[in-house]
Amino acid sequence: MTKEVERAVQELDKYSARSGLDEEIRSKLNEHLNNIRNEIQMADERRRELLNLMGEESLLNLDITVSRELTNTVEHSAPLRHLVAGLSLKWTLRTDRAQDCRSQGAKMAALRRGRMPHFAAVTMEPRPAMLALLARGAGDVDCVYHLHLPALSDALDEYCSGTKRKPRLAIRDNFRRMRDQRRIRDYDELRSYLSTL
Structure with a gap:
C-alpha cells in the first residue's frame, strides 16, 4: 500500500x-x-x-524476563532491549504444563535475533518423573531450577535407602543423572546467574 x-x-x-x-x-x-x-x-x-x-516476551507469555539495553545503530534516540533470560514458573508440573514450557522455548528459538536467551523453568515439583518431562526434554528448555534441590535430593535418598527394589532405585538414579548433568539445578544458581547479567 x-x-x-x-x-x-x-x-x-x-x-x-x-x-x-x-x-x-x-x-x-x-x-x-x-x-x-x-x-x-x-x-x-x-x-x-x-x-x-516482534519476538519480545509478550508473544512468548513468559513469567519473568531479563533484558539488557543495546545501542540502536539505526535510531540512536531509541535504545533496543535484548532478551537475555526468560523463565517459566510452574509450581508443580503436569504434562500440559511441561508442554507449555517446551512450546515457549521453541517459540523463543524461532523468534530470536542472534544468541538464544537462557530459558528455564522454575518449579517446586517433588516428583522426579514429572521433572524429567522437562529436564530430559529435547532442548527447548536449558534446565529446570528447583526451589529447594538439596531437600528434594535428601528426600529421594531417604525414600530409596535400604531398598533393593529396582523401580525405586531407577527413580533415584535417573534423578541423580539429571542433577549431575545439570539439567536440574538449585534455585540459588539461578539467583547467582541473574546477578551477573
Missing part, C-alpha cells in the same frame, strides 16, 4: 512540475505532497519499530 501511495505522490509531483498550474496552486499542492511524504515516512518508522518489537 505504501509503495502505491509513494508512486501516486511522485506522479502528482511530476504533473505539478509539467503543468501550467498557477504558482500559488502548485505551491499548495507541493505542500500537501510533502505532508503526505512525511506521513508515509512516520508510518514506515512506526511499522519498523513494531517489527523490531
